[in-house]
Amino acid sequence: MNEPIGARVRPGWGRGASGTRVGALVLAGLLVRAAYPGAVDNARQIVEEAQRRAEATSQRYEGLLEVLDAKGRISAKRWTLERLGSHGRSRMVLRFTAPAEVKGVALLVVNHPDRASDQWMWTPAIERDRRIALQDRSTRFFGTDFSFEDLEERDVGQYEYSMLGDEAVDGVLCWKIASVPTRRKSSQYTRAVIWIRQDNYTLARIENYRKDEVVRRLTYSDVRNVQGIWTARRLEMSDLGRGSRTRMTLEKLQYNLPMKDEDFTLPSLRRP
Amino acid sequence: MTRIPGPRVDWACAFAVFLFVGLPVSVQAQAISYRGFVELKSVLFPQDVPNDTQNVVAETLARGEAFIRPAPWVLVAAGVDLRFNTHDQVGGTWRPDIGGRRALRPPVSVRRLSATMHRGPVTVDVGRQFIRWGKTDIVSPTDRFAPRDLLNVLDGEFLAVNGGRALVALGSETIDVVWVPYFTPSRTPLLNQRWTVVPPSIADRFVDTGASIPGGSQTGLRWGHTGSGYEYSVCFFRGFNHLPNVDTGFRLEGSALSLVPGGLAGTSIDIIRTYPSLTMVGGDGAVPTRWFTLKGEVGYFTSSASGTEEYVQYVVQLERQSGEWLFVGGYAGDFVTAKGYSLSFAPDRGSARALVARASYTIDANRSAALETAVRQDGRGMYAKGEYSQAHGPHWRATMSASLLRGEPDDFLGQYRLNSHLAAALRYSF
Numbered sequence: 001m002n003e004p005i006g007a008r009v010r011p012g013w014g015r016g017a018s019g020t021r022v023g024a025l026v027l028a029g030l031l032v033r034a035a036y037p038g039a040v041d042n043a044r045q046i047v048e049e050a051q052r053r054a055e056a057t058s059q060r061y062e063g064l065l066e067v068l069d070a071k072g073r074i075s076a077k078r079w080t081l082e083r084l085g086s087h088g089r090s091r092m093v094l095r096f097t098a099p100a101e102v103k104g105v106a107l108l109v110v111n112h113p114d115r116a117s118d119q120w121m122w123t124p125a126i127e128r129d130r131r132i133a134l135q136d137r138s139t140r141f142f143g144t145d146f147s148f149e150d151l152e153e154r155d156v157g158q159y160e161y162s163m164l165g166d167e168a169v170d171g172v173l174c175w176k177i178a179s180v181p182t183r184r185k186s187s188q189y190t191r192a193v194i195w196i197r198q199d200n201y202t203l204a205r206i207e208n209y210r211k212d213e214v215v216r217r218l219t220y221s222d223v224r225n226v227q228g229i230w231t232a233r234r235l236e237m238s239d240l241g242r243g244s245r246t247r248m249t250l251e252k253l254q255y256n257l258p259m260k261d262e263d264f265t266l267p268s269l270r271r272p
Numbered sequence: 273m274t275r276i277p278g279p280r281v282d283w284a285c286a287f288a289v290f291l292f293v294g295l296p297v298s299v300q301a302q303a304i305s306y307r308g309f310v311e312l313k314s315v316l317f318p319q320d321v322p323n324d325t326q327n328v329v330a331e332t333l334a335r336g337e338a339f340i341r342p343a344p345w346v347l348v349a350a351g352v353d354l355r356f357n358t359h360d361q362v363g364g365t366w367r368p369d370i371g372g373r374r375a376l377r378p379p380v381s382v383r384r385l386s387a388t389m390h391r392g393p394v395t396v397d398v399g400r401q402f403i404r405w406g407k408t409d410i411v412s413p414t415d416r417f418a419p420r421d422l423l424n425v426l427d428g429e430f431l432a433v434n435g436g437r438a439l440v441a442l443g444s445e446t447i448d449v450v451w452v453p454y455f456t457p458s459r460t461p462l463l464n465q466r467w468t469v470v471p472p473s474i475a476d477r478f479v480d481t482g483a484s485i486p487g488g489s490q491t492g493l494r495w496g497h498t499g500s501g502y503e504y505s506v507c508f509f510r511g512f513n514h515l516p517n518v519d520t521g522f523r524l525e526g527s528a529l530s531l532v533p534g535g536l537a538g539t540s541i542d543i544i545r546t547y548p549s550l551t552m553v554g555g556d557g558a559v560p561t562r563w564f565t566l567k568g569e570v571g572y573f574t575s576s577a578s579g580t581e582e583y584v585q586y587v588v589q590l591e592r593q594s595g596e597w598l599f600v601g602g603y604a605g606d607f608v609t610a611k612g613y614s615l616s617f618a619p620d621r622g623s624a625r626a627l628v629a630r631a632s633y634t635i636d637a638n639r640s641a642a643l644e645t646a647v648r649q650d651g652r653g654m655y656a657k658g659e660y661s662q663a664h665g666p667h668w669r670a671t672m673s674a675s676l677l678r679g680e681p682d683d684f685l686g687q688y689r690l691n692s693h694l695a696a697a698l699r700y701s702f
Contacts, residue, residue, distance in 0.1 A: 067637040075637045076666065099666040100701035103307040115501065118560075124307070127402035127430060130409075131503065131558045131565060136594045143637030244636075265441045266498070267395050271347055271388060272305055272339050 043161035043177045047194075050201045051087060051156065056229060056255040059083040062097075063250055067144050070243035077102065077142065084259045087153050088113035091264035095272065102142075106269045107132075111153050122269040129269050138188035145216070145239040145246035149188055150208075158182050169195050169204040170221070189215070197223075200230040215241055227255045306702075308336035308351075313697040315424075319690040322472035324465045331357040335383065345390050349401075351383035359465065361423050370400060372431045372456040373485060377421065384432050397437040402430060403450055405494060405507060406569050407556040410628040410646075411604040411620050413571030413585040414507050414554040416492060417450055419458040419514035425467045425619055425688065426655065426675060431456055435490075444499065448507075450492040455485060457547055458514045460617050469687045474541070479523075483545040486512045504557035509550070516545035517580060518615040548577030548614070564592040567602075572609075581612030585624060601629040603649075622684025625649050638663040646685065653685030654678050671697045 065077040078098040084091050094107040104124035111117045119132040137149035164176040174195040181187040190211055195204040206218040216239055220232035231253060238245040262268065314330045337351035355362045355377050362377045369378035370385065386399030406412035417435075420428035435452030461467035463478045470478060490511025497504055521542040554571030570586040589602030606624040623646060630644035645656040659673040673695045679686020 069636065075663070077637075097305075099663070100307060100309070101663065101667075101669055101699070103305075103701075112500075118498075118501075126404070128404040130407065131560065131567075132593075135560075135563060135565070135592050139593050139595060140634065143634050262390075262393055262441065267439045267441050267446065268390075271390065271395075 043163040043175070044156070046175055046177065046196055046201075047161055047179075048156055050196055050203070053201050054229065055086060057084070057086070058257050058259045059253070059255055060257055060259075061250045061253040063248060065142075065144055066247045066249075068245050068247065075099075077144075082259060082263070084261070084264055085111075087111075088155065090153065091261075093264055093269065104272055106272075108264065108266065108269050110264075113155065117152065120266060120269065124272075127270075129266055145237045145242070145244055146248075147188065147216075150216070150218070150237065164193065166198075167195065169197075169219075172204065173198045174204050202230050202232055215239070222249075226253050229255055303341040304338065306336065306338045308334070309699050309701040310334045311697055311699040313695065316694045317466065317691060318694075319692070321466045321469075321690045323463070323468065323470055323475040326359055329357070329359040329361075331355065331359075331361070337384065347388040347390070348386070349388070350385050353381045353383045355379055355381075361462065361465075371434070371454065372419070372459075373483070375459065375462070375480065375483070377423065377459070393441045395439040395441070397439075400432045400434050401437065402432050403435075403437055403452075404430075405448075405492070405505075405556075407503075407558050407567045408569040408587040408589045408602070409600060409630075410589055410602050411569075411585070411587050411623050413569055413573075413587065413620070414494075414509075414552065414556055416509040416511065416514075416550070416552055417452060417490070419456050421459040422619060423459055423461055423465070423467065425461060426657075426677075428458075428619070431459070444497055446494075446496040446498075446505075448492070448494040448496070450494075451489060452491075452511065453489040455488075455490065455512055455547065456514065457483065457485065457516065457545070460516060460545065463543060466691055467688070469681075477539065477541050479540045479542050481521075481542045481544045483516065484547070486547050486549070488512070502557065502559045504555060506555040507553075509552040509554075511550060512547045513550040513575070514547065515616065515618050515620065516547050517577070518617055519544045519546055520615070545617075546577075548575045548580040550575050564590045566590060574610075577614075579612045579614035581608055581614070581616070582610035583608045583621075585621065596634040598632045598634075599629070600631075601627070603627055619684070626653075626685075648679070648683060648685060650683075652680040653683035653687075655685050667700050667702065669699045669701070671695075671699070 060080070060082045062080050063078065067075045076098065077096060079094050079096045081092060081094045088111060090111050092109040094109070096102040096105045106122040108120045109117050120129050121132050122129045137152070138147050140146065141148055141151055159179045159181055162178045164178050167174055167176045174197050177194050177196065179192045179194055181189070188210070189208040191209045193207045193209070196202070197204050200223065202223050203220050205220065207214045208216040216237060218235060218237045220235055222234040223230055223232045231250070233250045233253065235248045236245055237248070311333045312330070313333070314328065317327050320327070332355065334354040335351065337349065340348045342348065352368070356379070357377065360376070362379055364374055364376055364378055366379055368380045368382050370382040372381070382400060384400050384402065386397055386401040389396045403417035404415055405417065406415040417433050419431045419433065421431055422428040433452050433456045434454040435450060438449045440447045463470070463480045488511070490509070492507065492509045492511070494505055494507035521544070523540050523542055551574045552571050554569070556567070556569040558565060558567045567589040568587060570584065572584045574582045583606050585604070585606040587602060587604045589600065592599045604624045604626055606621060626646050626648045628644070628646045630642065632640060632642035634640050639662045641661070642659045643657070645654065647654045655675070655677050657673055657675040659671065661669060661671040663669045675695070676692045677685060677688045679689055681687055
């Protein structure tokens with residue numbers, strides 16, 4: 001489990017593999033295993049190692065989303081999420097369980113390593129699934145401060161990384177890494193700065209920029225070891241322009257559960 | 273009034289009992305979920321019409337649905353609607369209605385009662401259920417198992433059908449087989465209310481003599497393919513149109529027909545709804561692109577019923593999400609392949625040959641607004657609706673809307689030009 005990072009990370013590991021994606025995920029969860037910190041200063045290798053340690057064949061959790069607007073008012077949404085498959089080729093089914101008016105709404109996400117994900121939504125009120133138009137991934141996810149792009153699995157190969165140095169976040173030493181989307185990657189953000197903890201390779205913070213301005217900040221906390229995978233169970237996204245923030249809490253998190261392909265299809269969406 | 277036979281509620285109750293308790297499983301293994309709401313809604317029609325001078329209509333709908341999974345491979349669903357209405361749109365016995373054939377909304381109706389069995393790639397649904405085909409929203413020509421409650425033409429809610437469905441999903445292919453032995457028609461506007469437009473001089477002469485419900489079954493087959501960045505399906509339907517033809521008959525009342533000019537004194541006009549046979553071959557598709565998502569649907573309709581028009585109906589629809597805006601726009605068209613002479617009530621065709629657009633905006637997690645419009649291509653009819661909705665806490669939502677109808681009397685939309693209205697709804701969800 002906790003093996004020296006040098007045993008796995010080799011120069012060039014993962015380069016050009018479009019199927020590998022970094023675990024800067026929200027809905028998919030940030031799944032990072034513990035390791036002895038090693039003398040690794042290559043930014044891409046660190047990101048790739050963070051992803052490698054996050055790998056799980058499947059995942060299930062119950063999530064709580066709390067949106068706090070600029071006036072401090074809170075609205076909450078709950079859902080269950082099941083994911084099957086590895087990064088870049090995973091399938092996810094998300095089912096809302098609260099508030100009551102969205103109970104039963106379900107989302108199927110089919111990720112592809114080489115293109116944007118396919119998404120369908122099941123709406124009980126009209127008893128129909130429909131493909132979601134997602135030309136603009138900066139759209140907020142159900143009115144929260146997460147955009148659809150924030151929830152995507154990110155392809156390591158579609159970003160350039162550079163080391164900015166070491167910096168502590170909440171008293172924990174982190175690698176501070178700049179991430180810039182490559183030309184072939186369309187993104188609402190011009191760049192991002194990510195902090196990866198040096199003690200367990202989990203993400204600690206992401207700041208997303210448009211030009212030179214930070215527009216969204218994502219912080220990770222309540223990091224625990226779940227079935228051998230270090231996982232941040234609380235994430236908070238701040239929309240600095242709107243002054244609002246959304247807190248996401250992962251509950252009853254489980255990895256590597258037996259799941260079937262047939263439960264990640266369009267027909268399965270209408271089965272609550 | 274023609275008596276419309278319905279399936280015996282006793283059998284439905286027995287079926288429900290079997291579904292819920294007859295399966296040999298332990299209570300501990302069951303997973304139960306439920307959802308529902310109570311909604312109070314009020315609609316204000318500022319203008320009078322010849323056959324309806326009630327300007328304010330209030331209604332209540334309480335809906336509860338439960339889902340129980342007695343075993344991992346089976347899901348049982350049951351739902352009930354309770355309704356109240358101040359404009360005589362709800363009526364009849366308090367005995368729960370499971371057939372969906374009544375002209376009025378039943379005070380108590382079984383919204384759904386079905387079992388879904390799932391094994392490997394095969395899913396089988398049996399019972400009262402919703403079956404939706406097609407991909408477009410403006411009009412959906414291939415959505416043949418989806419009758420609607422059209423007492424209010426612009427606000428039609430879908431009705432369930434009683435039947436069986438088998439869905440096989442093999443990789444990117446799906447095969448959908450449907451058999452509906454018990455026909456459920458759409459609920460049509462009442463003759464003495466504003467969504468039935470009649471000439472003022474004879475508005476009081478019409479008599480609803482009921483419906484002639486066909487007794488045969490309906491079948492459907494649909495094959496779908498989800499490819500890399502596109503999806504499509506082709507389908508076949510044989511059964512009956514859930515929207516009726518309208519047959520009329522003249523009947524003398526009293527001694528003789530008065531032949532005074534411009535009058536039908538002493539005569540009543542009997543209206544009976546018939547449901548012509550219908551065969552449909554169609555298809556639909558969706559292609560997401562970088563700029564928008566293109567959706568399309570087409571259906572070719574033929575009928576063996578004499579006098580029934582045969583036609584092709586098609587829809588092209590574009591969708592684009594931009595920030596918090598969602599834009600949907602498109603065109604619904606049709607062309608007749610064989611002319612008919614029967615009168616029909618066909619909102620789906622009445623909405624054709626029109627440009628339709630909808631824009632919705634998500635203000636925040638609790639608030640949204642939308643604007644939609646439909647304009648006939650010849651400009652003879654139009655409809656526009658604006659809506660604002662706001663949630664309060666985890667249970668309450670208030671929605672307000674204003675609908676404007678304009679046009680010529682001989683246009684489907686234009687004929688309702690006196691039915692512009694304001695609506696307010698308050699919903700408590702649980």
